[in-house]
Amino acid sequence: MMKFLTILLDDTSVSFCHVDNPYTERKLIPIDILKKGIMYAMKENLSVQIVYPNYDLPDEYLKVIDSIDHTNIVHSSHSLSADIVVIDEFDKLETYVRQADLDSIYVLRYAKKDLFASEAIIREAIKVLNRINIVIKDVESFSDLDINDYIKFLDNVAITVSQEFAKGHNPQINVLTDRLFLENPNHCNAGVENITLSPNGCFYPCPAFYYDEYSSKGQILSVGNIDDGLAIKNPQLYKLDFAPICRICDAYHCRRCVWLNKQLTREINTPSRQQCIIAHLERNAAKTMNIPEVYNISYIPEIDYLDPFDNLIKNK
């Protein structure tokens, strides 16, 4: 069942996930499509996420947006205070942390090499911020050669997070603490619980599919539109029940990104080795954390593989 509607206000709205937004020209969503989107969310009882471009909107748009409870997602350089702030300039993290609103979630959208190089400042940021989501932009290029660098990064960040918990400050960082408090999968669920409305009035499983439509020049990747409703072909393929590897996996915090699946394996429901290894390194680092008993964390079993696909083959 759908639970969330993400509305891209403009073609240049900030990207908050793996893929870069290829659109460079402004195209604001027509006001009637925005109104229909909000009406759709009300009728379907969906929570709304509004994704902003990096310029000020006309007042009539702000009034329409304010007619429904919503979550704002903005780029860090935007003046609007927001629930979710995307930082993709790794060299400016220190500045943004100094100005941070502690109620906001900060998404660090970094290439892996910038992430590893930013370890020290991220460890400082954890002492201040309450929630950080790390998103690696170039997952497709993550190779076995990156494993040791990511382990080192996670282990060092885990030490800081554990120290903060010991002090009574409980920072959340998706790649470490989410798994500690999950007993069941908590994936992105694009196309199952989440749907995106783009400025052209069409629905997409998530913004990445809209961006791909631009890059693929002519290929239609939409799954319905605001006038005729949702029309997802083979909706079962997006579901965990139809993902044979993921449904027996306990990296519960993994995004299980269906866009990455499609990019890297050509199948919506087959995960890439890159995504699985990253999620398992995070799972294993979470297991090593020293969190006081009072927080009642989940048990994470010992395993001897990083890619569940390897384990499947081994046990055949």
Ligand code: SF4
């Ligand atoms: S780690 Fe791999 S198998 Fe496990 S949920 Fe993520 S994508 Fe699926």
